[in-house]
Amino acid sequence: MDQKNIKSIIRFLEDKPGYVKEGRGRLHDILSRRHFNVSLDECEAALKQARKDSNIKESNESVPDGFILKSKWQGANGEWLESWARKKDDEIIVNYLEEFRKNILTDLEDIKVPKYKPSNKQGNVAFEISTPDLHFGKGDIDELQNNFFNSISSLLAKYNKSNIDYFILPIGNDGMNSEGMRSTTTSGTPQTDSVKWYESFTTYCHALIKAICMLKSIAPVKVIVVQGNHDWERMFYAGEVISAYFSSDEYVDVNNSSEPRKYHKYGNCMLMYTHGDKEKATDLPLIMATEQPMMFAETKHREVHCGHLHKEMVNEYRGIKVRFLPSVCSNDDWHKQMGYDSYRCAQAYIWNKETGLEGFLQHNI
Secondary structure (H helix, E strand, O other): OOHHHHHHHHHHHHHOHHHHHOOHHHHHHHHHHOOOOOOHHHHHHHHHHHHHOHHHOOOOOOOOOOEEEEEEEEOOOOOEEEEEEEOOOHHHHHHHHHHHHHHHHHHHHHOOOOOOOOOOOOOOEEEEEEOOOOOEOOOOHHHHHHHHHHHHHHHHHOOOHHHEEEEEEEEEOOOEOOOOOOOEOOOOOEOOOOOOHHHHHHHHHHHHHHHHHHHHOOOOEEEEEEOOOOOHHHHHHHHHHHHHHOOOOOOEEEEOOOOOOEEEEEOOEEEEEOOOOOOOHHHHHHHHHHHOHHHHHHOOEEEEEEOOOOOOEEEEEOOEEEEEOOOOOOOOHHHHHHOOOOOOEEEEEEEEOOOEEEEEEEEEO
16 A cells, blocks of 8 residues: 555545545545545545544534534535524523513503593494504604504594493504514514514503503493514513403403404494405405304494505405505605605594494594
8 A cells, every 4th residue: 555645545534524434435436536546445544544533523613602503514525514503692581581571560560540430331332443553663662652642642532432332442463563582573574673672562561551541531442452464472462461451450351362363243343353464355254254153144334454554445345344554653764765655644433333334533643
C-alpha cells in the first residue's frame, strides 16, 4: 500500500467527513469517479485511520447562542448539514405570564361594576350594537378605545332607550389583532402590534367590561362571542374572562360556546353570527337551516351577520340576508400600500319581535 495514497484519501475524508461511514468498496467507487488511483486496501486503511480521528467523524460546528440543534444529516457530497431552532426561554415566558396575570387582575379590580338594575322593565325591541373587527393591538390603542366607546354612546343617543327590551352585543370578530406572543394571526400570518400582547388583551377585556356595564344600566345585555381569523384562541380566552366576571350578574348573559357559528332568537327573528372567512356567503342560509332546524322553523325573519371584510356588503339568498359589517378600525400600512380603503363606522340594528328588522342606526368615524 502506498502511504501517499492513504494520506490523500484521509485529506479527502477531512473535506467530506460524511464518507467516513461508507464501506471501502463504496469509498473506492466514489474516489475512482474523482480520478483517484487507489486500491481497496488503501481505502480500508484510510477509513480505519479516519475513524480514529475524532476531528473528522462529524461536523463539530458550534451551535449559535440562543439556538438548539434540531437535526443533522449528510448532503449529496457527504458534507454534514445541520438545522437549528431558536431556544424557548422558559424564564422569559414565565416572567411574561406572571406580568400578564398581575396586569389583568389589577385592571379588572379597578373596574367598578354598577350596583343598580336596568332602568327598563321591558321594551319591545332588541337593540343590536355592531362594532366588529376592532383589532386591538393595531395602531393607536387609545384612539381605538375612544372610537369604540364614542360609537356606543352615539348609537344609544340616537334611539329612545325606553323601547329597548335588551341589548345584543356581538364581541370579537378579530377583537384583537393577533394571537399574542407569537405575533401572528391564528393561521400564522405575521402581524406587527403596537403594544405588548398582554396589554392588548387586558385593554380589550377592560373596554368590553366597561361597555357592558354601561349598557346594562339601561337594559339586560346578551353578549355573543364571535371568534375571528386573527384571534381565534385569544377571543375564546377573552370570552371566558367576560363570562367569569359577570357570572353572578342576572342581567348579563354571555355565549362563549366553542361553536364556530353562534345563533340568537328574538321572537320571530333568527340571527347567525360568524366571522365569515371560512364559509361561502351563498352557503350560510343553508348552514343556518341545517344547524338550527327548530329555530329556523319557528322564525320568519332571518339574517347572518359577518365581519372580516371591514366593509358593508349585503346580499339576499332565498329571503335570508347575509351582511358583512363595517368596522371602526383604521387601515394599517399594508392596506394603504395595496390601495384598500373602507368607510369606517359602527351600526346598531333594531329588531322587533314580530315584524323583524325595523331599521338601523349608524355612527361614522
